[in-house]
Amino acid sequence: KNEVEQSPQNLTAQEGEFITINCSYSVGISALHWLQQHPGGGIVSLFMLSSGKKKHGRLIATINIQEKHSSLHITASHPRDSAVYICAVLNYGGSQGNLIFGKGTKLSVKP
């Protein structure tokens, strides 16, 4: 069993829809990252969080440490949001680089 599980694997939405991507993990963590990988391959760090909720523009990330679960929400989705979204966790006590990655959620937003 993977230590970091994401759902769904693939997601197709219509422009304007509210989107939720989920991440569950089985290890103790000190931080969780959400990354966005564009079709061209480039990776952008969206959020790093260890508790509560963070918001940036139309993106919201939440984490529930007790339930070992995080969600990434996209409000008013747009075709430019089409990308692979990757959840990664930093194992508690581990060095920052030693992230454990989920397999990613491929999001396609249709106009």
Next chain:
Amino acid sequence: DSGVTQTPKHLITATGQRVTLRCSPRSGDLSVYWYQQSLDQGLQFLIQYYNGEERAKGNILERFSAQQFPDLHSELNLSSLELGDSALYFCASSVVGDADTQYFGPGTRLTVL
């Protein structure tokens, strides 16, 4: 543009060969991380350097090695290449380490024929 540069962008080579991938971190960042992304394994952490010293090691093969130079740029050396080493190799940097956001480079796509 993250400020992290990687060269080359693409690399095609043959089995058994050796290649060097280069990474320049963002100005002021002391930590450099290397990751491998293959189709079957997804993203995997390879190794981290902080201010010239190895800080953490992940799933890095013995055929692979890395170093960080005094000017903080880093190189990842891959030797005795196998078909399975074909992947995207990303470098990322952060200011210090554990509490910082990582900024990713554009990646080097390695194809081993």
